[in-house]
Amino acid sequence: MSVPAQTAGLNLRPRRLRLIRRGKLPWIPILILGAIVFVAIFANLLAPHNPEVGVLSERFRPPFWEAGGSTKYLLGTDQLGRDVLSRLIFGARISMVVGFTAVIFAGAVGTFLGIISGYLGGWVDQVIMRLTDTWLALPALTFAIFLAAIVGPSMWNIVIILGAVYWTRYARVIRGEVLSLKERDFVRLAIVAGCSKWAIMWRHILPNVLNSAIVLGTLMLGVVIVAEASLSFLGVGVPPPQPAWGLMLADGKEGLMVGYWWLTVFPGVCIMLMVLSANMLGDWLRVRLDPQLRQL
Amino acid sequence: MRRYILRRAGYAALSLLLLSVTIFLFVRVTGDPAALLVEPGASPGDIAAIHHRFGLDRPIWVQYWLFIANLAHGDLGQSFYYQIPVMRLYLERLPNSMILAAVAMAFSLLIGIPSGILAAVRVGRFWDQAGKLFTLLGLSMPSFWVGLLLILLFSVTLGWLPSSGGGGPTHIVMPAFALGWYFAAAHMRLTRSSMLEVLGSEYIKLARIKGLPQSLVIAKHAFKNALIPVLTLAGINLVLMVNVAVVVETVFAWPGIGRLLYEGIAFRDFPVVQGVVLLGGVMIVIVNLLVDIVYAVIDPRIRLEK
Numbered sequence: 384m385s386v387p388a389q390t391a392g393l394n395l396r397p398r399r400l401r402l403i404r405r406g407k408l409p410w411i412p413i414l415i416l417g418a419i420v421f422v423a424i425f426a427n428l429l430a431p432h433n434p435e436v437g438v439l440s441e442r443f444r445p446p447f448w449e450a451g452g453s454t455k456y457l458l459g460t461d462q463l464g465r466d467v468l469s470r471l472i473f474g475a476r477i478s479m480v481v482g483f484t485a486v487i488f489a490g491a492v493g494t495f496l497g498i499i500s501g502y503l504g505g506w507v508d509q510v511i512m513r514l515t516d517t518w519l520a521l522p523a524l525t526f527a528i529f530l531a532a533i534v535g536p537s538m539w540n541i542v543i544i545l546g547a548v549y550w551t552r553y554a555r556v557i558r559g560e561v562l563s564l565k566e567r568d569f570v571r572l573a574i575v576a577g578c579s580k581w582a583i584m585w586r587h588i589l590p591n592v593l594n595s596a597i598v599l600g601t602l603m604l605g606v607v608i609v610a611e612a613s614l615s616f617l618g619v620g621v622p623p624p625q626p627a628w629g630l631m632l633a634d635g636k637e638g639l640m641v642g643y644w645w646l647t648v649f650p651g652v653c654i655m656l657m658v659l660s661a662n663m664l665g666d667w668l669r670v671r672l673d674p675q676l677r678q679l
Numbered sequence: 680m681r682r683y684i685l686r687r688a689g690y691a692a693l694s695l696l697l698l699s700v701t702i703f704l705f706v707r708v709t710g711d712p713a714a715l716l717v718e719p720g721a722s723p724g725d726i727a728a729i730h731h732r733f734g735l736d737r738p739i740w741v742q743y744w745l746f747i748a749n750l751a752h753g754d755l756g757q758s759f760y761y762q763i764p765v766m767r768l769y770l771e772r773l774p775n776s777m778i779l780a781a782v783a784m785a786f787s788l789l790i791g792i793p794s795g796i797l798a799a800v801r802v803g804r805f806w807d808q809a810g811k812l813f814t815l816l817g818l819s820m821p822s823f824w825v826g827l828l829l830i831l832l833f834s835v836t837l838g839w840l841p842s843s844g845g846g847g848p849t850h851i852v853m854p855a856f857a858l859g860w861y862f863a864a865a866h867m868r869l870t871r872s873s874m875l876e877v878l879g880s881e882y883i884k885l886a887r888i889k890g891l892p893q894s895l896v897i898a899k900h901a902f903k904n905a906l907i908p909v910l911t912l913a914g915i916n917l918v919l920m921v922n923v924a925v926v927v928e929t930v931f932a933w934p935g936i937g938r939l940l941y942e943g944i945a946f947r948d949f950p951v952v953q954g955v956v957l958l959g960g961v962m963i964v965i966v967n968l969l970v971d972i973v974y975a976v977i978d979p980r981i982r983l984e985k
Contacts, residue, residue, distance in 0.1 A: 513690070513693055513694070513697060514697065516690070516694055517693075517694045517697040517698050517701065517960075518701070520694055520698065520960050520963045520964045520967065521698070521956065521959065521960045521963070522919060522922045522923045522959055522963065524923055524925065524926075525922060525923065525925060525940070525955075525956055525959050526956065528925060528940065528944065528952075528956075529702070529705075529952060529953070529956040530705065532943075532944045532949075532952050533705060533706060605818075605819065609821045612821055613821065613823065613925075613926050616823060616926060616929075617925065617926065617929060617941060617944065618944065618945065619944055632823070632824065632827065635827075636827065636930070639827060639830055639831060639835065640830075640834070640835060640842065641835075642835055642836075644831055644835075647824075647827045647828070647831060648828075648831075651820075651821075651824035651827065651828070654821060654824065655816075655819055655820050655821075655824070658818075658819040658820075658821075659815060659816070659819040662815060662818060662819055663815065
C-alpha cells in the first residue's frame with residue numbers, strides 16, 4: 384500500500400523542481416529582495432550611525448558628492464541631523480517585518496476561510512462571501528486608514544490591520560479553486576475512503592491551493608508595502624522616531640520645497656525597488672506555478 | 680431580468696447593512712468611542728457627559744438603531760473641528776475630488792489606450808516590451824512618491840507649477856497626473872489584452888482579406904470593439920479614484936474628500952473619519968450594483984446565470 388503512494392510522491396516532486404529549474408531564474412528581483420533581506424537582518428552591523436538619534440548641528444547635510452556633504456554621512460542627514468543611510472537600512476527591517484508578517488497573516492486567514500467557504504458551501508459560504516464582498520467594497524487603503532485611526536499607531540497594529548484588510552483577496556481566489564477541486568476524483572475517493580471533512584480540507588485541498596496562495600502572497604507583498612508606506616506617510620502607521628520609509632518621505636516633504644531632494648528620492652527608490660522586485664517575482668511565479676492564474 | 684436585478688439589489692442592501700455594522704462595531708469594540716471624541720487628557724466628568732450626549736450609555740442595539748436612523752436622514756454627526764455637520768463638509772469637498780478624478784482619468788486614458796494599442800499591434804516587439812516595463816513601473820511606484828517627484832521637478836527645480844492647494848487649472852496638473860499614473864498602467868494592460876483578442880477575431884480577418892489597409896483595420900474595426908471593456912473598467916475606476924486619492928490629495932493639499940479624511944485623522948475629528956469611510960463604501964456598493972444591472976441589460980447571458 385505504501386509503495387505506490389511513495390512512487391507517486393517521488394514522481395511529482397522532481398517534475399515540479401524541474402519546472403522551476405528549466406526556465407531562467409529571475410535574477411534581478413531575487414538579488415534585490417535578497418539584498419534587502421540581508422540588510423534588514425544585519426542592520427545593526429551595517430548602519431554607520433544610530434537611526435533614531437541625530438546631531439542637530441549636522442542637519443540637512445546633502446549626500447557626500449554634493450557641496451557641503453561629507454563622507455561621514457554618505458546619503459546626507461535629515462531635519463534632526465539623523466543619518467539617512469542608517470535610517471534606510473533600519474527601515475528595510477521595518478518594511479520586511481511588516482510586509483512578510485502581514486502577507487502571511489492575511490494569507491493564513493484568507494486561505495482558511497476560502498477553503499471552508501468553498502468546501503463546506505451552504506450558509507457558511509454565504510456568510511463568508513457576503514462578508515468578503517462588503518470588505519472588498521471599501522477601498523482597501525481607506526479602510527486601513529480608518530482602522531489605524533481607531534486603534535492608534537504601532538508597528539504590530541499595522542500588521543494586524545493590513546492582514547484584516549487584505550485577507551479577502553485570498554478568500555475569493557482560493558474559494559474559486561476549491562469549488563473546482565472538490566469535484567475532482569481524488570477528493571471523491573477520499574470521501575469514499577471515509578476521510579472526515581476536516582481531513583480532506585487539510586490533507587487534500589490545502590496542498591493543492593498552496594501554489595496559488597504563494598503566488599498571491601508574493602504579489603500582495605508589494606501591495607502591503609505600499610500600504611504600510613502610505614499609512615506611515617499619513618501619520619497613522621509606524622510611529623516616529625522609528626525609521627519607516629513612508630515616515631521618512633513624510634518628514635522629507637518639508638525640506639522638499641527648499642531643495643533637500645535626498646530626503647524624498649532615497650526612501651522612495653527603496654520602496655520602489657522592493658515593490659518592483661516583489662511584482663516581478665510574483666509574475667514569474669504565477670507563470671511557473673499556477674497556469675490557472677496566468678490570464679490574471 | 681427583474682428577478683436578477685432584485686437579487687443584485689438585495690445583495691447590495693445586505694452589503695450596505697454589513698458595512699454599517701462593520702464600521703459601527705469596529706469603533707465600539709476597539710475601545711471607548713468617547714476617548715476618540717474628547718481632547719486627550721479630558722476629565723472623567725467630561726467623558727461621562729460625552730457618553731450621555733451621544734447615547735453611549737444605552738444598550739448597544741439601541742445605539743446601532745440610532746446610528747442607522749441618523750444615517751438614513753443623512754446625518755453623520757457633527758465635525759468637532761469645523762463645528763458643522765459632516766455631511767455638509769463632505770458635500771462641500773466632493774466636487775473637488777470629482778474634478779481631480781476626472782482629470783486623472785483623462786490622463787490615464789490618454790496614456791493607457793494609445794500605448795496599449797501600440798503594444799498589441801507590435802506584440803512581442805520593442806513597443807510591447809517598453810509597455811511591459813512601463814506597466815511594471817506604474818504598478819510599483821506609489822502614487823504619493825510620484826507626486827513628490829513631480830513637485831521636485833516642476834515646482835522646485837523648474838518652477839513651472841504650483842506645488843499645493845486648489846484654485847487655477849495649473850494646480851490640478853500634478854495631482855491628477857500622480858493619481859492617474861497608477862491607473863494608466865492598469866488601463867494599458869487591459870487595452871492590450873482586449874485589443875489582442877479583437878485582432879484575433881474572424882471579422883478582423885475578413886477586413887484584412889477585403890484588402891483594407893492596416894491603419895483602417897485597427898482604427899475603424901478593432902479599436903471600437905476593444906474599447907468596450909476598457910471604458911467599463913474606467914467607469915468603475917473613476918469612482919475608485921474619487922475615494923482613493925487620500926495620499927495624493929494630502930501631498931498636494933488638494934481640498935477634496937481625501938484631504939478631509941487626512942484632516943479628520945490629524946485633528947482627531949472622529950465623526951469626519953467615520954463619515955468619509957462610510958460614504959466611500961456606499962458609493963462603491965452602489966456603483967457595483969449599477970454595473971451589474973447595465974451588464975445584465977447589455978448581455979442577456981448574465982441574466983440567466985444563477
